[in-house]
Amino acid sequence: MPTPSLPAIDQLLLQRTPLVRRTIGLVAGFAAMLLALHVWNLWTSRQAVLNDTAVSTANMARALASHAERSIKIGDAVLGEMVERAEHGGDGAALLRIHERLQAITSATPELQELFIYGADGSRLATSLPSTLPGTNADREFFRYHQSHTERTTHVGKPIRSRSTGVLTIPLSRRVNRPDGSFGGVVMASLKLEFFGAFYDSFDVGRSGTILLAIDDGTLLYRRPFHASMVGTSIANGPVVQLYRKAGPVGTAMLVSNIDGIERLYSYRHLDGMPLLVAIARSQAEILDGWRGTVVNTSAAVLIAVSMLAWIGVRMVRQLRAREALSVELQRARAALQAHNLSLQALADSDGLTGLANRRCFESTLAREHERARRNGLPCALLLVDVDHFKKFNDRYGHVAGDDCLRRVAGAIAAGTRRPTDLAARYGGEEFAVILPDTNADGARAVAETIRAAVAALGIPHADHPAGHVTVSLGAHAARPALDGSAALDWVRAADALLYEAKATGRNRTVARPA
Template identity: 30%
Template sequence: MGKIVHVKSVFYTTTITVIIVSFVISLSLAFQITTSRQQSIHQINTSVANLSHTLDVYTEGIMRQSEMLITTISDMTEIYGMIPQQAANIQRMMKNQDDLLSQINNVIIYDSRGDVVTALHEDFSGRRNSADRAFFIYHREHSGKRVFIGQPVISRTNGKWVITISRRLETHTGDFNGVAVVTLGIENFLALYGQIDIGHSGVIGLTTESGVLLIRYPFKNNYIGAIVSDSPLFRKYLKVQNSGIARSISRFDNIERIYAFEKNKRYGLVTTVAVSTDEAMYSWRKQAIQLAVLIFIFTVVLIVASYFLYSDLSKKHKMNKELAAAKNVLKQANEELKVIASEDALTGLNNRRIFDEKLLSEIARCAQQDSLISVLIVDVDYFKRFNDNYGHPAGDRCLAQLGEILKKSVRGDDQIVARYGGEEFTLILPHMGNAEAISLGASIIREVNAENIEHGFSPFGRVTVSVGISTARAVTLAGKEQSIVMSADNALYQAKRSGRNQYAFVAG
């Protein structure tokens, strides 16, 4: 009888101990599952937020590059007009830019009637008149030179979906004179989005600030151009903040998703990255279901819990690595875009945009020190004859050689050399007076002559340059910084009129 009582006591004690231990472990596991859920949600929020920001930066880089291209082309069109010869020159410039932005589908200039003046790709599968396009109607009815990002359309060049980025052309009196437009292939954006792991039901979208859906991945034709301005994102969240995390049920497929959104400050485009709530919480939900079973099977609890915890951490680690890799790829692409945006592709010198920025900053810096500043404009003599007779590849090589000569001519770290446009180069020389500037201009002329580049269609028998020089006290240029460039340009024309292959000086 005593043994039976002892056995029962041991049984009850063991049972109670197992129950207590199981209860403690259950509470511990319940706490762990709750904590894991919060951590999973936090990591998901962080991951989609980082990805939406990275894609926003990528999109802004593409849009900036497109804006600079369309601004350059429209400015050239307004300056030189739409005559056939200038249209051919503009088309050549377009082709030089074609390789710099892989997303470009076409670049087109339309006249005031909507007819094509010139295009990067002249083969049209549809009608050549675009007076019916939304971007054309917008610019015809709205003055101003701001670029306009239009709704997606099917390209009349190749029949593919594109986004239009356009700019109004005007006559010298400000009247409407046509439209310059860059079209970006949507399939290029989809190719990038497709490389990012957002699950089977994940979605990446790009929307205008007015609620027009430009791109949605995965792609469906009926999604493109949809109006979503009445969605919670536009009605609720974007009215309070430009970026954040939200959860909602999609109107397109009725799937609940966690999504991050970011509105671009420059262009107003809204980037969203969304993951399915079911997919995102799948790992946590699986652990929660197992908890009910693991309460009764203590030994298996430890093994299974350890296994799923390891599995969960491995998945999260893999996801973080993939996201980090995608972020690095996008970061590298953005760095390359920055270089493209600041560098002249042919000569490797600073481009016109950097020259304009540096001119303002260097004048301001010299003005603070009450110092002089000089500007040189270097122009290749009889360059059109060179191009016409030796061909444009030879002309490009000639300009590249001249770029190297100009690079070697500057010595100070604060001296800037830039390709101003066509066969014109510019130098900004802070703290340099007229005597030094004239000496440098004469030196450049000698160096170019010494290079002895054959030019049988020039009276000099070789490639020569003319140099316009201007010097001014920086403090006198406040508010009229371009005046020193105009003075240097006037000096250049004096040198040209005096016979070329020489310099001339005009005070700024």
Template identity: 35%
Template sequence: MPHSHSSPSAMLKSGLRRSMLLFLITISIAVLLVSGWTMWSSWNRMVEHGQMDARNLSQSISRQAEDTFLQVDLTLQDLRDRVEINGMGSEQKDYLQTLLQSRKATLPQLHGLFIYDYKGSWIVTSDGKIPAQANNADREYFKFHQRNNDNRVHIGKVIRSRSTGDLIIPVSMRLNNPDGSFHGVVLGTIRIDFFRQVYGYYNLGDRDTLSLLLSDGTILYSRPFDDSVINRNMSQAPLFSHLLKAASSGTADYRSTLDGVERILGYTTLKRYPLVVVAGFDKQELLKSWFSDLLIYAVLSAILLMVICLLGYMVMRHIRLNLQNQIELTQVRDQLTAMNHTLQSLALLDGLTGLANRRQFDLFLQQQWKRAQSLKQPISLLMIDVDSFKLFNDNFGHQLGDDCLRRIAATLSNLAASSEALVARYGGEEFAIVLTGQESRSANTLAQKALEAVQALAISHPTSLSGAGVVTLSIGITTNSQPAAGDSYDGLITSADAALYQAKNQGRNRAVVL
């Protein structure tokens, strides 16, 4: 019987089957590896986006909180000035009563406005009601002002109103006698329900959080928790034990000591007040959302593998196109997210320097001008221009020019940080500083410090027309000692521009006062 041998076609088919099987296994493994990497990368991106969203939300909430307390702060300053000038005797009570009522009516966050004498007795309230034998000398804020001769606003822990029973945040200022001794307290109370209402506008998950805390870790309000967490101290939490010590804002990922939920947090410290805002997203919900996307992706991957088994070489092209489409969609989503974040940050801040932009400058100057008219206080404006900046850009390029503007912006911001001032980028290489309640001498002193500080940066500029060999400034200064009713702040800007023009004509690297 003759030996049977495999035909060449059978051997070829077997080889092709083995090659195809090896090819399919290789492709399947590759697809699985790529799918796994894509899913892991998508999780990392989702976490990163969650961190970015939490930080942006905390910064947005911090600006809202700062505006809320700033409005009360300015109101208390106005009341304090009027009381210290006119007194709070019986002949002034009707006037003060009307004034407190009108101020409260303009600020929806206020629960009430109060004035107490040095013994803690109620003198005037915004609702006109003074309970018999009413005395607040036992309140923490009253004792604080008795001990501390500090004119700044004091924000206390949440208390329950003795007049209405509502939970309120006391915001207070000390009243002084002409000799500087303690004369009493002017108090504004902010309703906790105001923050409950404002934070309720945000469309968040059931376990996502928005919290407002004092810088010592005391909770003033925290969504979605009930009122039992108010005034709880969180100073031992990681946020206060080490995160805020390292940076005033940022993101973190840790388990809450309040309810044990692990969250992605964004936190921001307010610049003006000892307050911290925290926004947190439930990581478990984030994982569920990611898993839902993962499940859909897993089904699609299984279908792709079935197509690979049926079509072989065609599957490679489909997988490649599918992955490419996914990457492109992810890039488009990232670009849209980045554009949204950029639009938010551009609302009131200059994108290059981080200073107030022209819009915020106009709003601030208009507000301070009205305040100066009302209180008959001086207001000063410094218009600042970087000398020969076009030549600097021509010689060193716009990248170094931008870096130069950022360094100058940081220097000006540091110089003005100790005073009630706004530093803004007015446009191009121009900056502006608004000084409230300061005469020309103080403005000129700040200008001289700015000239010296910027020159001390020693940013090389050999072609500068100032002849200093480094980047220098020209500064125009103007002061309106007592803006009259009907005057416009446009004259202040025009005068400062004229002074700046003179500084440039006189050789630059100098300040001129008009």
């Protein structure tokens, strides 16, 4: 009979309704969770792309700053020689020798466009050009600057177009004094803008990226993409200069350019001891191009997954595999970017002339090894190495030969540090440093003598050296900071004092003793 069966059917319907609701709720909840996770993943991957690019641009800015510093220091060294010759010159024969010397320097230095020595009235006394042109440069900004400023440091002037060649250049200049200290003229070395442009073009900043070189007062020296009309204009009110004035010498931020209105991720760096600012930037749109492709792909996949949740099955597995493949590709891209960052870091930590670690890398390594020695109770040694009579070598053979000498000496020093934990670095000028972890005074002396002998074995001729060839003097200091409480700076002072003793007692020797 049907009547008794009705309560059983109603019972089944009542039981089915909560199950359907629970299923709908479960599917809806799972879909909402999946969508939330998807949005979170997109956001974090976006931040990761921006962060990785920020690290990359910061490293590139460090490389740009190192390049500019090297170029300015080369110009500064040339100016130093020019001031010496200008203040201690003589008759026409001396000026002829100066002229020949300036031509030799310019031909051997790709950064330099022209060299000039000006008299107190702005007339050209000597030049690297084939002949001395008539006229005066007393109206130039750099000349007027030195007329009113007595300091003898190098001045980075506003960019100019050469009246001799028509080439855009950056003038570096120094004041020349008469014997009584009054103004006697100016020496000027001009750096080619195109030299910086060629280097900047080697960086991949995308179609809408940019690279800037400016004086820190906002005067633009170079901008990629290059437009000659922009050289010398002011970007003092631009976002990069404003950020530098607020945040300090190093920074990274997303900024909108006043020039073209493009939003870019900028990394800038102010040169140490120089009034220059470098910046590099990639457009946000290009940085996120790949990420947007990932957004489209993963969003489509998630929507398919959500629509197929009621069906549950193979398509979900296929979608997960697609997501996994996308994740692998993203990891590969990230690994490649990290490898690129490491190569830029290595470039920023190495000395451009010798290939050894630079001063920055040396100081950070010394602090780290000092802390490790203090913590573990182990000894650590520091060598300071100085090339004997190097100024006389430079004066006799020239800066090009001097650079080659430093490279060969650096090779001998590097060969003497055989352990992976040892660090050989260029400390400055003709001075080098070697960090020897887990090494006592006897070990430090042995390594120092190996280096000294290796340099002597090079047999680099040095006519102004009593030995007739290039030698080095070394100061070797070993310490146990856990016992003597010495600081890393104390090691440098002690090694420097020992180096001074080695030079004072005859050079071409090692003076070593423990703390």
